[in-house]
Amino acid sequence: MARITMREAISQALMEEMDRDPAVFILGEEVGVWGGTYAVTKGFYDKYGAARVKDTPIAENAIIGAAIGAAMVGQRPVAELMTINFAFSAMDYIVNQAPKLHYMFGGQFKVPLVMRAVGGGGRQLGATHSQTPDAIFAHFPGLIVVSPGTPADAKGLLKSAIRSDNPVLFIEHATMYQTRGEVPEGEYLVPLEKSTVQRPGKDLTIVTYCKGLELSLKAAEELAKTGIEAEIVDLRTLRPLDMQPVLESFKKTNRAIVVEEGWKSYGVGAEVVSRMYESAFDYADAPILRVAQKEVPLPYNRALEQAALPQVADIVAAAQEVMK
């Protein structure tokens, strides 16, 4: 297995699927000549040409709307939203059209569409360009929302997303493209609707995903030094949500925290924790805590932005609190 970056893993998945299926094509702002704002599609334009790697106008509604239409007639578009913040400019298509069409027309229309979007804070881009609004999208039935935390999952999940007959929002993190990990070469599929244990442990359960996984793995190392072994469950897909590995872990450890980069209010943690209480209340030895972003729009100033984002130290502190 090769150790490659998240960027390379995503790029590999796209290329393999384009080679496998001529119905797969890419569209988005700066995906072609520029090579992708985050260089994910570098070289694609030369390899596949303008018909399969489409530079679009700055028109998020048209990008997602047209991708939906093409998907309805049997193509498999992969639309790139330069950042997830621009998804708000195409909100009707993402949450009000794509997830509804199959159901509302009695199963006639399929929308095999992937929307790749780059999210996350930490790059001093200011309030409108730094968000982690994943929970908003996960609110809508009919949409699949995926957000990988390792290069291998990114590859395997993206390939599955492209093969899915449903609209998938695939959320990548802007600060994780250089993250390296072992990634199987060639055909490698990860099922879209399965959470997984990324680190085994017996004392406490940390439920997280995407950037939260990176932070939680570091926090687990810190905790291990003090004799606390954390088990980390990576959700990977936010909708539909697979609670089984979470509940299995919690029933073993009886203590848990949920870590997410987005805001706490009405967030991923709120959903996960209520499901844990609903089906495993009797197993709790301590209240389940949430680590999340401070309830402010993200500021530009570096120190303020870092103070607003969840940090390894916050995870360690929350873990110690539930271990008391």
Added chain:
Amino acid sequence: MDKEKLLQMYFEMVQIRRLEERGAELYQAGKIGGFMHLYIGQEAVSTGLIAAREPRDRVITAYRDHGVALNCGISANEVMAELLGKVTGTSKGKGGSMHMADTSKNMWGGHAIVGGHLPIASGLALGDQYAGNDNVTLCMFGDGATNIGYFHEALNLAKTWGLRVLWVCENNQYGMGTAVERASAVDEIRQKAEGYGMKNSRVDGMNVLKVYEAARDAIKTVRETGQPYLLEAMTYRFRGHSMGDPERYRQQEEVKKWQENDPIGIFHAYLLGKNFATAAELDALDAKAEADTNTAVEFAEASPEPGMEELFADVYAD
């Protein structure tokens, strides 16, 4: 135009250039973060435009906003402090390069969502219409921004409701790496106003006096008719889209050709040629721009970071 005003315009253009050159250095040195979009090459557009407004006329623009801020009368100190994320900056260090504003100077912000500020510009003009005054809103945006729905909705509303907006498209030929003709159905952006029955014209955006005259006339028309107007300024950015642009989408010869058409050089030659100023006078203005920039960097470096209390301040108005 009087000599004083001409020299002020020259000074502002040089000040933008110097301040941004230092900004680029500070960015490379890691003292400025986030996205920073330089205005270098386009200085004549906002300088000529804003020189033609009355102070009561409002200005709103996109993220390429340092020059606009300076032209509106925001000090170099405050602009530089915002770039460095200091509490003395225009937005207390919480907005950064893309979010300069000062309502006391009628500068209603740099805005980072492409096209997003256009309906807001219609709204500024709506507020003024509602208040019964004849202020004009000057709304600046790029060529790329004319392909998003916001543009079309804002223009339609402004024309239908008779809102006093001067729409100023800075056609610098590219939206990031995408040339106008690769993204827009018509490459003469001003034509888009025709579909909304709106008056429009095109101007050489490298010539500050031509911009000034076109803007002065357009503002007058907007004020008197109570109807919006679209002005397209042909220009070019000499630097990348933002810091760290690999610039694979354009030829260096093309960039060079435009750099020979430097708006500061053109105006410098004009002022000398028409005897509006001596070389020594212009040298003194160059030196002042340099000195002001140095002062601004010192001010910004010495300014405090926003304290942690700023993190939660201003989420809601009191």
